[in-house]
Amino acid sequence: MTTRHHSLAKNKIKFLMLEGVHARGLDEIRRQGYETIATEPKAPPPEQLLDMVEDVHFLGIRSRTQVTSQLLDRARKLTAIGCFCIGTDQVDLTEARRRGIPVFNAPYANTRSVAELVLAEIVMLLRGIPARNAAAHRGEWLKSARGSHEVRGKTLGILGYGHIGSQLGILAEGLGMRVIYYDIAAKLPLGNAEPVNTMSDVLARSDVVTVHVPDTELTRNMIDAQALEQMQAGAYLINAARGRIVDIPALADALRGGHLAGAAIDVFPVEPKGNDESFESELRGMDNVLLTPHIGGSTEEAQENIALDVATKLVRYSDNGSTMGAVNFPEVSLPDHASARRIMHIHRNEPGVLQAVNSVISKASVNIAAQYLQTLPDVGYVVMDLETDDAPALVRELDAIPATLRTRFLY
Numbered sequence: 532m533t534t535r536h537h538s539l540a541k542n543k544i545k546f547l548m549l550e551g552v553h554a555r556g557l558d559e560i561r562r563q564g565y566e567t568i569a570t571e572p573k574a575p576p577p578e579q580l581l582d583m584v585e586d587v588h589f590l591g592i593r594s595r596t597q598v599t600s601q602l603l604d605r606a607r608k609l610t611a612i613g614c615f616c617i618g619t620d621q622v623d624l625t626e627a628r629r630r631g632i633p634v635f636n637a638p639y640a641n642t643r644s645v646a647e648l649v650l651a652e653i654v655m656l657l658r659g660i661p662a663r664n665a666a667a668h669r670g671e672w673l674k675s676a677r678g679s680h681e682v683r684g685k686t687l688g689i690l691g692y693g694h695i696g697s698q699l700g701i702l703a704e705g706l707g708m709r710v711i712y713y714d715i716a717a718k719l720p721l722g723n724a725e726p727v728n729t730m731s732d733v734l735a736r737s738d739v740v741t742v743h744v745p746d747t748e749l750t751r752n753m754i755d756a757q758a759l760e761q762m763q764a765g766a767y768l769i770n771a772a773r774g775r776i777v778d779i780p781a782l783a784d785a786l787r788g789g790h791l792a793g794a795a796i797d798v799f800p801v802e803p804k805g806n807d808e809s810f811e812s813e814l815r816g817m818d819n820v821l822l823t824p825h826i827g828g829s830t831e832e833a834q835e836n837i838a839l840d841v842a843t844k845l846v847r848y849s850d851n852g853s854t855m856g857a858v859n860f861p862e863v864s865l866p867d868h869a870s871a872r873r874i875m876h877i878h879r880n881e882p883g884v885l886q887a888v889n890s891v892i893s894k895a896s897v898n899i900a901a902q903y904l905q906t907l908p909d910v911g912y913v914v915m916d917l918e919t920d921d922a923p924a925l926v927r928e929l930d931a932i933p934a935t936l937r938t939r940f941l942y
């Protein structure tokens with residue numbers, strides 16, 4: 532792989548923002564002096580995207596744009612990626628890091644929106660509202676208490692007690708629910724929530740099971756036929772995490788067979804790329820299933836907060852080299868760079884690289900005003916404030932170090 536470097540005037544730096552990133556993020560980027568921002572309302576087809584990214588420095592996406600190693604190879608100038616959402620499973624994070632590209636997201640900005648939606652869905656499901664609503668639209672009148680329940684005193688089982696799961700637990704306790712949860716990491720219980728030892732415990736004990744884990748190799752199809760069988764007869768399933776976590780044909784069977792009383796599903800293994808494509812799912816037409824178009828985090832509040840958060844992280848990386856908040860990269864928090872030239876060197880983490888970097892600086896008789904280093908097992912990131920008038924010459928020397936992935940400098 533060849534090394535790349537750049538130090539460009541702001542008006543030459545190109546942003547490509549996909550999937551209708553909220554205007555607040557675009558405004559923030561412009562406010563910081565960047566003028567070239569292309570936007571798209573949806574995720575372009577992969578082939579078209581390959582052409583679009585060729586001269587882009589900063590790419591902004593949401594959950595639908597797949598960033599593959601093929602795309603990264605084409606995006607020769609790509610400096611950083613912003614996921615304007617929580618999930619980052621749509622990006623090949625390792626391949627991005629290996630090319631010296633940090634990936635940022637907004638880890639909390641839509642947490643509350645998802646938790647509120649799921650809370651509302653719990654109430655709707657326990658009252659049988661999806662079926663009663665569908666019937667009323669057809670002119671039927673299902674006035675009956677049969678199968679309708681208060682949520683008070685019922686058990687909510689949370690799989691994945693992270694930001695969303697734990698926030699939801701607090702809200703559900705406010706309605707009088709008992710909350711149990713299972714997480715692969717030890718998590719401090721909030722309120723009266725009870726951690727349990729296995730996913731099976733959650734499945735067997737809960738009136739409503741809700742999934743809040745990321746999409747990983749471990750969680751794909753985590754809710755399969757066997758898991759659904761372990762749920763109580765008449766229980767409900769909610770998935771507002773990622774589509775591949777629940778085996779949809781198995782869920783459809785469990786609903787058709789009457790083992791589950793209903794479900795609320797916001798995310799699907801295959802989702803339309805935009806609002807002009809039709810939505811296909813085996814769950815369509817089932818009156819006891821609440822189907823929503825991946826809008827768990829889609830509130831005005833969340834989208835505005837996300838846009839500001841991620842835009843700020845991209846601009847800070849561009850202006851100052853700080854990688855705080857990167858999900859795949861050594862995190863370096865930096866003061867503003869003042870009079871010295873700031874040079875950023877991203878390299879494969881091999882023995883002797885820092886020595887080689889320092890030897891380039893010392894041979895040039897340049898004083899190091901400050902130096903910051905962070906490493907991950909495969910990649911290192913060193914930032915230097917140098918008292919030099921010839922940063923381009925140093926960049927050329929640093930690029931020649933065999934382990935170099937990328938060198939940038941700021942004027």
Ligand SMILES: NC(=O)c1ccc[n+]([C@@H]2O[C@H](COP(=O)([O-])OP(=O)(O)OC[C@H]3O[C@@H](n4cnc5c(N)ncnc54)[C@H](O)[C@@H]3O)[C@@H](O)[C@H]2O)c1
Nearest residue numbers: 617618691692693694695714715716744745771772827828
């Ligand atoms: N529907 C939407 O619009 C929407 C919006 C925001 C987030 N999400 C999805 O929700 C997911 C969760 O978000 P979050 O902010 O709570 O993430 P988080 O990282 O704060 O929490 C995830 C939790 O899951 C746990 N976990 C991971 N693998 C597990 C496993 N196999 N079994 C049990 N627990 C496991 C983690 O330890 C962590 O505590 C995100 O990854 C994203 O994919 C969807």
Ligand SMILES: O=C(O)[C@H](O)COP(=O)(O)O
Nearest residue numbers: 593594615616617618828
């Ligand atoms: O990961 C997330 O934050 C959610 O899935 C929201 O994704 P979206 O930005 O595509 O709505």
